[in-house]
Amino acid sequence: MPYRQTGSLARRAAAVLLLFALLPALLLGLALSAWYGRSDARHSAAMLGSMADGAELALRGYLARHRDAIATIAEVPTLRSDFSVATLTPRLRLLQKMYPGMLTTFAAAADGAVLVASPEHDAAGRGYYWQGVNLAERDYFRAALRNRAVAVTGLFHSHGYGQGMQVGIAAPVYDPQGRLLGVVGAVLDPDKLQADLGELAGPENALALLDAQGRVVAxxxxxxxxRGVPAHDDSTLRHALALPVDHVADVDPGPLMERRGLREMLPNGWQVVALGPRQLFAHAWLLALGLLGLLLVLVSISLRLLIRGATRRLLAPVNTLADALARFDPSGSAELPPGLRAAPRELRPIVDALEAHAALFQALLAQREETLAEREHEIEQRTRELRRAVDALAESARTDALTGLTNYRGWRELADTLWAEARQQHGEVAAIACDIDHFKAYNDTYGHGAGDACLRRVATALQASLQRDARVLARSGGEEFIALILPAQRRHIQELAEAARAAVAALAIPHSGSTRGHVTLSLGFSVMLADPDARLDVLLRAADLALYRAKRNGRDQVAELSVSALQKLRNEE
Known part of the structure; x- marks a missing residue:
């Protein structure tokens, strides 16, 4: 009976072997691609998150310093009793001198008419440029009156001292009877933020700060x-703004490079967009995959030629051999079935090879079990190392790289935890706010390298003086430090603050811009009972005002402001 032609056995075997040889290579390539993608995503998320956090910290510090300064001058009793040009002028000049980030400081009447501004001449040399200017329609003026507190708004187009898009800040001033006298405020220079963003991002990455209306601040x-253009006018920012908050994804992809973006929201409605490049990685693993594929093709061709030659000689006894092999289980025994011993002479090499391979298979099984045990131990060890690395990374994210103290991010986490503990214990908590006197003048005179060294030495002195008692000791700003102590006793806190001041003075760091001739430290502290109605921000506000009092009274000293005194000041408002 004629049989149906089904094709060459050698060709069919070669095709099957080729398929099963290429499939693992394909799966390996896909696995490598997926692994690299996940690794790149994690790295991008960490890098962009760090950039965004740094930008947020810079903005918070920038706005907080100027907002607190305006709020403080609005509470000065002299202004509240005599809101005149003669009283306002020297204070506005001093404020503008102390905070170079303020392009202009001003005071306006309740109807918005500008009374006086500092400096007296604008950038073009015009004198008394503010005369006839009315701020009643400015967002920051209206927000200050509406909220009865200091207000910072988005960009506006300034026609005063600094021409162009600027940021405004203002605070209302009331007399002791609560009647509105006017508004004091300042126009801030976003160029400082622009420089900070460029420094944070570096040459390969980018940062953008947007106000609540989606306009570019820096x-x-x-x-x-x-500055001032809508962010949606730029294609990259438009893609980034479409991302969910705190989500990293590709934006504006290209054939040779992709950009990844991260968007974060700030409490005042502003946004930070962080962008970073992602290099293509395909060429490396494609080359490896190509070499692997070439090797598999060569092996497949060799197998095909071998099968073609062998089948010509072994077609007759192959069924007998296949039947015997079907009953052979190499994983159970290294002994071949008895039927293979009677194989033709031409198949004896195969039988001998099978017997050798059966023994080898048994050895490989034992070796595999041993290897699997070693791999499990190695995986367990690497998992422990990874956990330690993650813990170390988390600690690094909360540490100031320059001084080794807790940074602002870690300070907020630890402060909230400490406050919750204090409320449970119903104990007294103390806050000590510290500020290096005339530090900007020190940087300008001796350089930023010397300024960094000064910060490290002051931080070391504070650690030696406060670390034993302070539950939290952090660098909260450029030259600013903060400590929280629980439990706290007023007399002991005063002694600690004085010891810290003396420790910094004892460093005797030369400072030609200081009246003392060396670097000094001003400190303000406050103590509060953490009862259910108490708030941490009130305690911190009292410590800041005490620090301002120490600065105002001549620096290089310790001042105290109790929470009750702060409440009294607020009631007088």
């Missing part, structure tokens, strides 16, 4: 954005 120079 951006890295590499983005080529003009």
């Amino acid at each position: 951006a890295s120079p590499g983005l080529g954005l003009t």
Whole structure:
């Protein structure tokens, strides 16, 4: 009976072997691609998150310093009793001198008419440029009156001292009877933020700061954005703004490089967009995959030729051999079935090879079990190392790289935890706010390298004086430090603060811009009972005002402001 032609056995075997040889290579390539993608995503998320956090910290510090300064001057009793040009002028000049980030400081009447501003001449040399200017329609003026508190708004187009898009800040001033006298405020220079963003981002990355209306406040120079333009006018920012908050994804992809973006929201409605490049990685693993594929093709061709030659000689006894092999289980025994011993002479090499391979298979099984045990031990060890690395990374994210103290992010986490503990214990908590006197003048005179060294030495002195008692000791700003102590006794806190001041003075760091001739430290502290109605921000506000009092009274001293005194000041408002 004629049989149906089904094709060459050698060709069919070669095709099957080729398929099963290429499939693992394909799966390996996909696995490598997925692994690299996940690794790149994790790295991008960590990098962009760190950039965004740094930008947020810079903005918070920038706005907080100027907002607190305006709020403090609005509470000065002299202004509340005599809101005149003669009283306002020297204070506005001093404020503008102490905070170079303020392009202009001003005072306006309740109807918005500008009374006086500092400096007296604008950038073009015009004198008394503010005369006839009315701020009643400015957002920051209206927000200050509406909220009865200091207000910071988004960009506006300034026609005063600094021409162009600026940021405004204002605070209302009331007399002791609560009647509105006017508003004091300042126009801030976003160029400082622009420089900070460029420094944070570096040459390959980019940062952009947007106000609540989605306009560009500051951006890295590499983005080529003009201050005040809508962010949606730029294609990259438009893609980034479409991302969910705190989510990292590709934006504006290209054939040779992709950009990844991260968007974060700030409490005042502003946004930070962080952008970073992602290099393509395909060429490396494609080359490896190509070499692997070439090797598999060569092996497949060799197998095909071998099968073609062998089948010509072994077609007759192959069924007998296949039947015997079907009953052979190499995983159970290294002995071949008895039927293979009677194989033709031409198949004896195969039988001998099978017997050798059966023994080898048994050895490989034992070796595999041993290898699996070693791999499990190695995986367990690497898992422990990874956990330690993650813990170390988390600790690094909460540590100030310059001084080794807790940074602002870690300070907020630890402060909230400490406050919750204090409320449970119903104990007294103390806050000590510290500020290096005339530090900007020190940087300008001796350089930023000397300024960094000064910060490290002051931080070491504070650690030696406060670390034993302070539950939290952090660098909260450029030259600012904060400590929280629980439990706290007023007399002991005063002694600690004085010891810290003396320790910094004892460093005897030369400072030609200081009246003492060396670097000094001003401190303000306050103590509060953490009862259910108490709030941490009130305690911190009292410590800040005490620090301001120490600065105002001549620096290089310790001042105290009790929470009750702070409440009294607020009631007088």
